[in-house]
Amino acid sequence: MTNQTQININLSEKELEDFLCSNNNLEKYLGLKFIARQVSIPPVGIIDILAYHKESKCWVIIELKKDSLDASAFCQLSSYLNYYKKTKSFINYKYFQRERRFCGLLIGNDLDSPLLS
Numbered sequence: 001m002t003n004q005t006q007i008n009i010n011l012s013e014k015e016l017e018d019f020l021c022s023n024n025n026l027e028k029y030l031g032l033k034f035i036a037r038q039v040s041i042p043p044v045g046i047i048d049i050l051a052y053h054k055e056s057k058c059w060v061i062i063e064l065k066k067d068s069l070d071a072s073a074f075c076q077l078s079s080y081l082n083y084y085k086k087t088k089s090f091i092n093y094k095y096f097q098r099e100r101r102f103c104g105l106l107i108g109n110d111l112d113s114p115l116l117s
Contacts, residue, residue: 013064013065017064020049021037030105031055032051032053032060032062033051033052033053033054034049034051035050035051035052035059036049036050037049037050041080041083041084043083044079044080044083045076045079045080047061047063047080048062048063049061049064056101056103057101058101058102058103059084059101059102059103060102060104061077061080061102061103061105062104062105062106063077063080063104063105063106063107064108065106065108065109067108068108068109069106073106077104077106081102081104084102085100
């Protein structure tokens with residue numbers, strides 16, 4: 001997943017999620033297989049989109065932010081990743097029995113300037 005794709009669109013989080021989850025757009029633009037959206041993990045929160053990258057055999061947790069990507073966005077995604085790396089239970093998908101690697105993808109408008117320094 002080393003390709004860098006830039007799409008400039010002015011949408012709400014919900015509209016962006018709808019766009020990515022429809023018409024196979026996750027696969028078209030990011031090379032990801034859509035698995036689920038709004039995945040609830042009660043001790044941690046709700047994942048916006050769960051996807052799978054077949055080439056790298058990696059689960060991708062996607063967090064969407066309408067505003068700038070700040071430290072709290074990184075912490076939120078990190079908590080999802082840590083939860084799934086440590087837990088033995090997971091949503092029952094056919095790939096999961098073989099693959100337990102996870103990565104995160106934050107999609108937002110801009111990086112908060114303190115995170116760049």
